Amino acid sequence: MKKVSFAEFGGPEVLRLTDAEEPHAGPGQVRVAVRAAGVNPVDWRLREGQVLGAHPLELPAGVGLDAAGVVDEIGAGVRGVALGDHVFGEGTDTYAELAVLSAWAPMPEGLTFGEAAGYPSVVETALRVLREVGVRPGQTLLVSGASGGVGSAVLQIARERGIRVIGTAGAANQEYVRGLGALATTYDEGWTARVRRLGAVDAALDLAGSGVLPELVDLTGDPERVVSIADTDAAKFGVRFSGTAGSVPDALAEAADLIARGRLHIPVEESYTLAEAARAHRDSQAGHARGRRVILI
Template sequence: MKKVSFAEFGGPEVLQLLDAEEPHAGPGQIRIAVRAAGVNPVDWRIREGQILGAHPTVLPSGVGLDAAGVVDEVGEGVEGVAAGDHVFGEGSSTYAEFAVLSAWARMPEGLTFEEAAGYPSVVETALRVIHEVGVRPGQTLLVSGASGGVGSAVLQIARDRGITVIGTAGAANQDYLRGLSAHATTYGDGWVERVRELGQVDAALDLAGSGVLRELVELTGDPSKVISIADLGAPDFGVRFSGVAGSVPDALAEAAALIAGNKLHIPVEKSYTLADAAAAHIDSRAGHSRGRRVIVI
């Protein structure tokens, strides 16, 4: 099969499209013929060699955690899924023609493989950080970097839970945030005052790692009410860095229910081929996205 891999840490140029042996499903796992794989910031962080405790890397390494596809192998002890089923979920080395998943859910009706591949990690992350930051219905959550995949999920889940959201993003994405019921404002000079004009902030999420943690602590008045998924220097500000996955199967089941209930939709901003994985990483690292990027097999 074809698979994207890297043999050394470094920039996007270390990614190679190689011929590789097919993986096989072990106990509690399934294998899928991958139709699409999600592109996440954690993918290029791992490739760069950043220290992410939840994802120790042994070289050479495959790339990718999220995928959607067709089940073609079911491991020992797995029930409720069979060859031919359409699923989306999380596993390893998903930038490939075949991948093993350790957590999955059936794809909701009407969802394409390309769309489904964009949900697993971002919805798990969104659900986790909303819980960890402790924001409650009736309160206001500030989301820095609100237009990307995780931000898109946070805004819609918060809306469903009765939480008011103030979102920051680039000028081109202001209408997108408003379409997700957020109070929107831009980055740049004066952004803290613009946020204050929109309301009192009870909790805040840093999804972009753009050097705003000091201001987020100032706006909430309490570092324990700020969570970052993107700034490894968060502990320097007394802020929790949340980079460890929570209950992935539960998150996938909730994602499927929200999608089926028309309460969650994350658009695919751009698709790539396996051969264009390096370009996908360059674009992901640049940020300023609206929704998700995926690799289509």
């Protein structure tokens, strides 16, 4: 099969499309013929050799956590899924023609494979950081980097829970953020003053890693009310860094329910081929996303 991998840490140029042995589903796993793989910031952070805690790598390594595809192999002990089922979920080395998933759920009706691949770890991350930051209905949450995949999910899930959200994003994405139910402002000079004019902030999430943790701590008044998924120096500011925890079936089930009820939609901004994985990473690292990037296979 074809698979994207890298033999050394570095920039996007280390990614190679190679021939590889087929993986096989172990106990509690399924294998899918991948139709689409999600492109996540954690993918290029791991490729660079960043230490994120939950995903130690041995080189050469594959790339990708999220996928949507067709089940073609079922591991021992797995129930409730059949060959040929369309599923979305999280596993390892998903930038490939075949991949093994450790968590999955039936693909929500009405979604393309490309759309479905954009949800798994994004929704798991959104649910996790909302829990960790401890924001409650009626309170105000500030989201830095609100227009990307995780931000898009956070804004919609928070709205569903009765949480008021202020989102910072680039000038081109202001209407997008407002369309997801949040108050919006840009992150250029004077952004903290603009946030204050929008209201007091009870908790904050750093989803972009753009060096704003001191400001988020100041706006909330307490570093324990701030969580970052993108700044590995978070501990220097007393802020919790929430790395990669891995998807769980409950998160996928909640995602499917929200999608089915029309309460969660994350658009695909751009799609790529396997051979264009390096370009997908360059675009992801550049930021300014509106929704998700996916690889179609």
